Amino acid sequence: MAAMTLYKPHALAKPHADQIxxxxxxxxxxxxxxxxxxxxxxxKVILANGFNWQxxxxxxxxxxxxGDLDHRTIRPSREAARQAVxxxxxxxxxxxxxxxxxxRGPRCPTESCRCSPR
Numbered sequence: 001m002a003a004m005t006l007y008k009p010h011a012l013a014k015p016h017a018d019q020i021x022x023x024x025x026x027x028x029x030x031x032x033x034x035x036x037x038x039x040x041x042x043x044k045v046i047l048a049n050g051f052n053w054q055x056x057x058x059x060x061x062x063x064x065x066x067g068d069l070d071h072r073t074i075r076p077s078r079e080a081a082r083q084a085v086x087x088x089x090x091x092x093x094x095x096x097x098x099x100x101x102x103x104r105g106p107r108c109p110t111e112s113c114r115c116s117p118r
Contacts, residue, residue, distance in 0.1 A: 019054045020071045027077040028058055034073060036064040042077055 008024075022028065026045045033039045037060050047057035047067070057067040058074060 016052075016054070018071065020074075020076065021054075022048060022056055022076065024048055028056070028074040029077045030060070031073055031075050034064075034066055034069075037062065037066065043074070 022045050024045055024047065028043050028045060030037050030039055030041045030043070037043075041060050041062055041064075043058040043060035045056050046059050046065070049055055049057070053070065055068050055070045056074065057065065058069055059065045
């Protein structure tokens with residue numbers, strides 16, 4: 001099997017308030033039946049794309065690969081949400097997401113946070 005190409009998201013690609021914010025490698029699931037993908041099928045984001053309309057290309061567990069998916073067709077998987085709740089960084093720091101430690105955002109605003117360098 002050939003190696004899969006992963007793409008770096010553009011620096012200006014930021015989701016709006018009503019859109020989901022996913023990164024390459026995040027786990028998702030189909031919210032509705034899509035072409036060749038039954039509802040509830042798990043997948044992995046392989047491309048995050050767009051300036052005004054944030055959309056994703058997802059490789060699903062059944063082998064289907066679909067593009068132009070957004071908050072209307074996919075959502076973060078329940079497993080990913082469960083892991084975020086059980087993450088020791090999140091529980092130890094009062095419920096924030098520890099974005100700095102994951103390389104996904106600016107310095108954490110929580111003063112008692114252990115995720116951002118001081």
